[in-house]
Amino acid sequence: MEKISHINSKTVSLPLSDIDTDQIIPAKFLTTTTKDGLGKYLFSSWRYDDAGNLIEDFIINQIDPTTHQILVTGNNFGCGSSREHAPWALVDFGFKAVISTEIADIFFNNALKNGFIPIVVNHELHKYLLENSGVELAIDIEAQTLSIKDYDKVHFEIEPFAKFCLLNGVDQLGFLQNEIDLIHDFESKHGK
Amino acid sequence: MNSIIDKLWDAHVVKPETDETPAIIFIDLHLIHEVTSPQAFSLLRDKNLKVRRPDLTLATMDHSIPTLPFKTMQELEQIADEAPVKQLKQIIQNCKDFGIDLKTFDSPDRGIVHIIGPELGITQPGKTIVCGDSHTSTHGAFGALAFGIGTTEVGHVLATQCMLQRKPKTFAINLDGVLPKGASAKDIILKVIGEIGVDGGTGYAIEYRGSAIRSLSMEERMTVCNMTIEAGARAGVIAPDDTTFEYLADKPLSPKGKDWDEAINYWKSLPSDENATFDRELSIDVSNLSPMVTYGTNPGMVVSIDSPIPSAKNDSASKALKYMHLESDASLQGEKVDVVFIGSCTNGRLSDLEESAKLLKGKKVNPSVRMLVVPGSQSIKDKAEAIGLDKIFIEAGAEWREPGCSMCIAMNGDFVPEGGLAVSTSNRNFEGRQGSKARTVLASPITATASAIMGHVADPRQFI
Ligand code: SF4
Numbered sequence: 119m120e121k122i123s124h125i126n127s128k129t130v131s132l133p134l135s136d137i138d139t140d141q142i143i144p145a146k147f148l149t150t151t152t153k154d155g156l157g158k159y160l161f162s163s164w165r166y167d168d169a170g171n172l173i174e175d176f177i178i179n180q181i182d183p184t185t186h187q188i189l190v191t192g193n194n195f196g197c198g199s200s201r202e203h204a205p206w207a208l209v210d211f212g213f214k215a216v217i218s219t220e221i222a223d224i225f226f227n228n229a230l231k232n233g234f235i236p237i238v239v240n241h242e243l244h245k246y247l248l249e250n251s252g253v254e255l256a257i258d259i260e261a262q263t264l265s266i267k268d269y270d271k272v273h274f275e276i277e278p279f280a281k282f283c284l285l286n287g288v289d290q291l292g293f294l295q296n297e298i299d300l301i302h303d304f305e306s307k308h309g310k
Numbered sequence: 311m312n313s314i315i316d317k318l319w320d321a322h323v324v325k326p327e328t329d330e331t332p333a334i335i336f337i338d339l340h341l342i343h344e345v346t347s348p349q350a351f352s353l354l355r356d357k358n359l360k361v362r363r364p365d366l367t368l369a370t371m372d373h374s375i376p377t378l379p380f381k382t383m384q385e386l387e388q389i390a391d392e393a394p395v396k397q398l399k400q401i402i403q404n405c406k407d408f409g410i411d412l413k414t415f416d417s418p419d420r421g422i423v424h425i426i427g428p429e430l431g432i433t434q435p436g437k438t439i440v441c442g443d444s445h446t447s448t449h450g451a452f453g454a455l456a457f458g459i460g461t462t463e464v465g466h467v468l469a470t471q472c473m474l475q476r477k478p479k480t481f482a483i484n485l486d487g488v489l490p491k492g493a494s495a496k497d498i499i500l501k502v503i504g505e506i507g508v509d510g511g512t513g514y515a516i517e518y519r520g521s522a523i524r525s526l527s528m529e530e531r532m533t534v535c536n537m538t539i540e541a542g543a544r545a546g547v548i549a550p551d552d553t554t555f556e557y558l559a560d561k562p563l564s565p566k567g568k569d570w571d572e573a574i575n576y577w578k579s580l581p582s583d584e585n586a587t588f589d590r591e592l593s594i595d596v597s598n599l600s601p602m603v604t605y606g607t608n609p610g611m612v613v614s615i616d617s618p619i620p621s622a623k624n625d626s627a628s629k630a631l632k633y634m635h636l637e638s639d640a641s642l643q644g645e646k647v648d649v650v651f652i653g654s655c656t657n658g659r660l661s662d663l664e665e666s667a668k669l670l671k672g673k674k675v676n677p678s679v680r681m682l683v684v685p686g687s688q689s690i691k692d693k694a695e696a697i698g699l700d701k702i703f704i705e706a707g708a709e710w711r712e713p714g715c716s717m718c719i720a721m722n723g724d725f726v727p728e729g730g731l732a733v734s735t736s737n738r739n740f741e742g743r744q745g746s747k748a749r750t751v752l753a754s755p756i757t758a759t760a761s762a763i764m765g766h767v768a769d770p771r772q773f774i
Contacts, residue, residue, distance in 0.1 A: 224459070224460060290462075295470060304324045310338065
């Protein structure tokens, strides 16, 4: 995995709660056997009309993915299925982080494994961000801070191991493989 | 004093967690299906790795498989699109290359991943079970710690049989009282999700306990645990008891002879200690439970069938009602139904089909409704046919299909027509889940069946 320490970008607000993984990427696109090219299907049923044309007034269709890389959504983002296609689609589209008041467990884990940063903030900041779509925001993973134009610097929580992996580009599989002796001992001791 | 969740966790810690690192936990059973595994196998190939424990890995094909009959790959190619066929061929190749037992389309053991594990007796109390599928929580009904994982983690488990995990918080949900006529396990879990919300379980593993849970059959317990993820919790556990042991006693892969006696001894040590503490507790009395139906676009938007649709509290709820073509204060009963789906890992088991058939016997599916009945596995299909359920469904005008996920996820050619309303026994009513612009009402098998007969959302209690 690539090292990630900072994200500096504009935000884009999608003020809906409980955005599930079927909205992030509908099941009909899961027949793929690779991770590539899923960005075009991101939020597919909201971005395209029945004829497959872009719906101009949907906010995600109005942004430049190279400058608006931080998604701000309503509560409980990423609920539903365990499909890792959800973070793959977000990353392939150009997003680097999502901010909400709550982020679903399985999505949260999947996101971090793909260098996509899920950030939980309090209601006050959440409200500010939702109302100020497009604001400049700087995420500092080392310092665990969000710097927002015209707003106090805010601390955010990140699981220490996830932070270590992001900052150092550590592949978690390698970490597990380093403990193969311990795994072997466990198997023999417990007759597994 | 330990809860069953603590005991299951502790028994599988290879390396304890610290502030800096999550625990390494050992996985006793890894289930695999065609949709979330291909990229994990690619990772193994890229890194030149083997599957560490093919003997603890079991694969099936269920999500994208057609439910129309076919016997060979050639016949499959004629009825399915290119992409799902490629995916199905890929899992066959992957399992062959890595030495994994795959229950392919011609196996008598094939079916939906969360149905065949228990049927084979490989889902057992005390195990840790994972699958690249969020409804892995189903297996918790046996007193196993079972949860869904992403594809990267599927790769981790294939390569090392282990995962990096932080221990979840614990949540006890006490369900007491005698379930009234017309209410079912599905209604219990819909009620729970309605109470705690779709994010109420985030960060927790849930233990379902209490007299109402004790009196459920294993199939009903699986229905409850199955939808745990719809409340945001990755795992839902029910302590094993005599009902569990009886269910497992004659299953092909359950322990035999002396091993069985030893296993039972261990399994009996699993239930939570009397004074175990939990991070959160909730009690619900089910004595007055009515059949439950969803009215929105997540399973937490649920009411009893005799209550009006609640008013929308925020933009998301208004958007959901608009999507559903429904209005607050109105009743769902009477809403015209286009499709009824009986099936899925939530309600595609033999007892679900029996309940539905019992209600349907001698009646007809309303001519305006398409009713699709999809057994959850080949063995369920065979057993149902042996007792004549297929005939009841066909005579009533329903379609009797081959096993698979089918209209639960609409990946295999079975879907609700655009804008159509489905009463479905599956687990997700998300926008577009059952087809483009499809509107889903989640309900129990008998509520779905009553709705098929009436042609509109209907209270099953009028038939019993
Ligand atoms: S039946 Fe539905 S929920 Fe269950 S495994 Fe299949 S697609 Fe997933």
